[in-house]
Amino acid sequence: MNNEMRELYQQMILSHNKNPKNFRVIECPTHHADGHNPLCGDSLTVYLVLSDAGIIEDISFQGSGCAISKSAASMMTEKLKGLTESAALALFEQYHQLVTGKLKPDADEHGLGKLTIFSGIWEYPARVKCASLSWHTLKAALEQQAEITTE
């Protein structure tokens, strides 16, 4: 594989793909939504348990997808557990800017941490939706929409 591919498919992405975190169903979620990517047929469900104070006490996902979409979902759940709903939505905005190439992780201020691993994805227009499906589904769940597609 050439270097560009090794950069896109970094070890962290491959490892989350193989052993995704929080890859399970939450039986009684307070929020959940289904996301579909009609381009490739990927679909996933994001489950959330929010406390009365609006803190994400538990978050998980299920579904099928490519390595990019699966690792993005896995790392999203790791990042968001314990955060408030508004902090999660703020990260959604930053992440969205990141994967569309508008936020430069080295120059701009952000709280994305390890998620900057997806910063190179904007160079692969066909794959941006893979990296963002789980986040769009999260937003839909928080906004109490049942279903979204990344059209």
Add this chain to the structure above:
Amino acid sequence: MALKLDEFIMKTLEQVRADFPILERNIHGQELVYLDNAATTLKPKSVSDRVALHYSMETSNIHRGVHLLSELATKDYEGAREKIRSFINAKEKEIIFTSGTTESINLIVNSYGRTFLKEGDEIIITEMEHHSNIVPWQMLCEQIGCVLKVVRLDEQGAISFKDFEKLLSEKTKFVSVVYISNALGTINPIREIIAASHERDIPVLIDAAQAVAHTKIDVQELDCDFLVFSGHKMFGPTGTGVLYGKKDMLEKLPPWKGGGDMILSVTFEKTIYNELPARLEAGTPNIAGFIGLGAAVDYINELGWDYIEQVEKELLDYGTAKLEEVEGLRVIGTAANKAGVISFWMDDVHPHDIGTMVDHEGIAIRTGHHCAQPVMKSFGIPATARASFSVYNTKQDFDRLAATLIKIKEMFS
């Protein structure tokens, strides 16, 4: 002594490849391996040159000007229709030009379907149809209350004629089936389907979009009522499509789209429609495109069907064997009769990841559901990776694909 096929092919293959300048391109620093022919075929220089010549030296509208350029353009455009007619052995006035297979099917659904089908009538399709041979019929069903019946796939990705026969009934009023599946490569038993349908006076449409560049089509021998295909999947320009119909069937069709060229006279009281084929071709068509399609027909004739079928049979056998050597790879669609397509699934690596990674080795394949989501569902997978080949592909193309897949497999395990 008979010519040894291998020597014959190797010699000719180089010449064939030289006809397609894009094969000299480097993609991500690698020599292009183009294995996405089921999406669209490459264009030989003779086709792109012909289109360019029209735009640079021959531009004119057709069928209406009395000036020389218009007369010449009309002659070339109608000359392309004659080439297509002869190519599929149709009779006079049986070739309608459209923008592609999708428009051809929509024409039949909207013109024939809305005129001759009614509530409760059944239309038979198969589970391996492209969305373009599913959705227009579903739209018609919603509008007039007819019912879609679907012949299911078996584990090999084939349909059995017996299953088709079981769906035939007094209620069946139309059959619309694909000749060769774009997602699996399966060749359907269309001769039996057509014969059995005709015993009950049921008209049959054949979707030949994937078939047209891979096997010789003779509409009189097939005896289908309608046959549709796209120019861009047979080395021709995009935006060109064909609807073949038996003349008595086409004559029954009311116009679908209104506009210029499809009329004899227009007043606000009454419009008199033109004769076939103009009646079904409203508006200025893709003139340069169809003239280019004529050049594509010339190219196929120059290669000859013996050559095409031999080369592709060898590639199918070799490519299938080569890909099956990759550990954890499963070929999706293993019907006895196949052409042009090897779809596959790899354990632990999603097709989308395969697509991006082989692209960076210069290899173009298609990944996804191939506009055939019901096919994916029947195999219980969300998508496949698909290598689809044509006359300019080589065994080395499959060697490179297989070697890359092995590297991907290592990376992901």
